Amino acid sequence: AQSVAQPEDQVNVAEGNPLTVKCTYSVSGNPYLFWYVQYPNRGLQFLLKYITGDNLVKGSYGFEAEFNKSQTSFHLKKPSALVSDSALYFCAVRDQIDRGSTLGRLYFGRGTQLTVWP
Amino acid sequence: DAGVTQSPTHLIKTRGQQVTLRCSPKSGHDTVSWYQQALGQGPQFIFQYYEEEERQRGNFPDRFSGHQFPNYSSELNVNALLLGDSALYLCASRSTGKSYEQYFGPGTRLTVT
Known part of the structure; x- marks a missing residue:
């Protein structure tokens, strides 16, 4: 079964400093990995995905994520944090109904609350 | 281009009642998924x-x-509501065969009293 772990409930960082939000995964087969962000009283916004290819994936708002197969990790990073980055971040992994199908469900972690202070 | 829309935004129901939530996918999308997000949790896949x-x-x-x-x-229908059904219900859509990411709506906040 697929699963995702976000080991930190909360990450605090000063504005301008680099940030990392951690995610590890467990899947059978090739991992399809995603990061989403959720602002208060809002739905989830897609940030980036890893399907195949380069281990460093670039996404929206200056975020990037590093896929590490040996460590089964997909950490979210940003070189310089902004106060407006403060939000709840979710890592997710997708399964497939069957090989070659593009249907599939997302399995989410519990989320990490990122707070960037001025 | 409208994104995923959901209605209503908020809903308060009594235990034992039935509720219907609605979702319109993003233009060009043909697959819809529903998720339940309880307070302090990640979204859980419904169907x-x-x-x-x-x-x-x-x-x-x-x-x-x-x-x-x-x-x-x-539409998502929930019968015989329980207090534990109180949650944010999220609808997500995608275009099958064209992309892997799902796009989420703003959600419907259901409170069961």
Whole structure:
């Protein structure tokens, strides 16, 4: 079964400093990995995905994520944090109904609350 | 181009009642999934609809049912509401065969008293 772990409930960082939000995964087969962000009283916004290819994936708002197969990790990073980055971040992994199908469900972690202070 | 829309925004129901939530997918999308997000938790998959059929279902009781219409919009129905059904219900859509990411609506906040 697929699963995702976000080991930190909360990450605090000063504005301008680099940030990392951690995610590890467990899947059978090739991992399809995603990061989403959720602002208060809002739905989830897609940030980036890893399907195949380069281990460093670039996404929206200056975020990037590093896929590490040996460590089964997909950490979210940003070189310089902004106060407006403060939000709840979710890592997710997708399964497939069957090989070659593009249907599939997302399995989410519990989320990490990122707070960037001025 | 409208994104995923959901209605209503908020809903308060009494235990034992029934509720229907609605979702219109992003333009060009044909697959709709529903997720339940309890307070302090990540979203949990309820089910997914494609070509008006339920294609996959998560670990939710039969009280949770759904429907997809020919225009790809979808409904989530919950019968015999329990206090534990209080949550944010998220609808997500995608275009099958074209992309892997799902786009989420703003959600419907259901409170069961």
